[in-house]
Amino acid sequence: MRQSSDANADEALARMGYKSELPRNLSMLSVLGLSFAIMAAPYGLSTTLYITLTDGQSVSIIWGWVLVTLISIAIAASLAEICAVYPTAGGVYYWSAMLSTKEWAPMMSFIDGWLTLVGNWTVTLSITFGGAQLILSAISLWNEEFVANEWQTILTFWAVIGVCAAVNIFFSKYLDLINKVCIYWTAISVVVILITLLTMADDRRDGAFVFAHYDASQSGWPSGWAFFVGLLQAGYTLTGYGMVAAMCEEVQNPHREVPKAIVLSVVAAGITGLVYLIPLLFVLPDVKLLLNVASGQPVGLIFKMATGSAGGGFGLLFLILGIMMFAGIGALTAASRCTYAFARDGAIPGFRLWRKVNKRLDVPVWAIILSTIIDCLLGLIYFGSTAAFNSFTGVATICLSTSYGVPILINVIRGRQAVKESTFSLGRFGYAINILTVCWIVLAVAIFCMPVSLPVDAQSMNYASVVFAGFAAISVTWYVIYARKHFTGPPVSSDQVDLAGVMTGKAVVDPEMAAERDEMVDMKK
Secondary structure (H helix, E strand, O other), X not given: OHHHHHHHHHHHHHHOOOOOOOOOOEOHHHHHHHHHHHXXXXXXXXXXXXXXXXXXXXXXXXXXXXXXXXXXXXXXXXXXXXXXXXXXXXXXXXXXXXXXXXXXXXXXXXXXXXXXXXXXXXXXXXXXXXXXXXXXHHHHHOOOOOOOOHHHHHHHHHHHHHHHHHHHHHOHHHHHHHHHHHHHHHHHHHHHHHHHHHXXXXXXXXXXXXXXXXXXXXXXXXXXXXXXXXXHHHHHHOOHHHHHHHHHHHEOOHHHHHHHHHHHHHHHHHHHHHHHXXXXXXXXXXXXXXXXXXXXXXXXXXXXXXXXXXXXXXXHHHHHHHHHHHHHHHHHHHHHHHHHHHHHOOOOOOHHHHOOOEOOXXXXXXHHHHHHHHHHHHHHHHHOOOOHHHHHHHHHHHHHHHHHHHHHXXXXXXXXXXOOOOOOOOHHHHHHHHHHHHHHHHHHHHHOOOOOOOOOOOOXXXXXXXXXXXXXXXXXXXXXXXXXXXXXOOOOOHHHOOHHHHHHOOOOOXXXXXXXXXXXXXXXX
């Protein structure tokens, strides 16, 4: 039965112009776990807690999370609707080409491909870099005067991402199990933290503080605008759901399972985050004390003060660090598949190497190595700015949000014709949901380029726009030198894809069209 399902999925992939090179050994639960792992709500909310403590506190933390969760569900549903029609590792890059006209397809796919690629790389970077900072912050639970220097932070970061790369290369056959274990680890961790905090803490806040307290006096921004700047915490955490589209070629029945995983992972992350945040706010110590933590990561101190001991604080922090490792492994998995898919169409310098799949390990080893090296080099920005993590989170959120918005916008402009028969249809609410998501993404790009607080200097500036501009310059240069003449987007155009066959895996392909498509694919290779 499974062989038949795999064969159908491979045939559907061939109709979209690609040969299946990766084993289909991931289930829907595994992809759900991967997406859930990348978002890693408790970890993401912990490492970015300083943002909302500065920009609004409880109202920004709780209601900002609820607001962004609802918007993220709308974006995820919009992407899932398209994914059900075009389930390929190219993800939003491929969708942008298929939804565009023949003339615009190469440019739209090239732009969106680079946005996706940079977004995948920087999400992986922000997860592993923030993890390194959190690991080092654990030392301050015993030695409050300890402040990690730049080299200690960078070396710890390289160690974390090195472990993630090793797992992806040498233990890829266990990724299905790892992704499933992540779900249980996260759920158990949240329950343990909730019970421990509420039973051991001596001092508790009241409900009015947890759900209605608003104080933006630390931000320097106008009071109302500080709330929107604080949305970076939730916006960054709830970003990675679209990355799992890159796993379509490793899933059975991807046209059904991946869209479900995309949406359900956001719902699960939203609920998990809320359950984690509420008890955290009930035991929240003095905010000024938390913002003055030398490491910039206050969550360990919260755990220490609630449990009454450094050991108890570290025990809870260890659960968050476990979630971080799942997130780092999952993010690098998705980033490497995105790199592989984009290189497969000749869109990256040196693409002939990055698109290779190691036959013994069944993974795109060189794509994993490239993603790791890029992140290791970007981490060096920390030597120039101690606010580097804020820049990484900002550029990751900007790039991924924009990459999601491009195919959604094209879909609306083209009258949503391509998704009329989608197995994950939004029905009559499609236009409203799509337009809402595009409007939010435009606002988010502006918000996430802003510093957390005012005034700013060279050390506290948000360099997200600078990193974004740097990658834009690289992509434009590559387009002018090579891609302008050689890059044509995916190997087949939208009018050559048998949508019925892609969505069912069983359609009969017209012989003449199949021959033409095969010839184009061979020329592309």
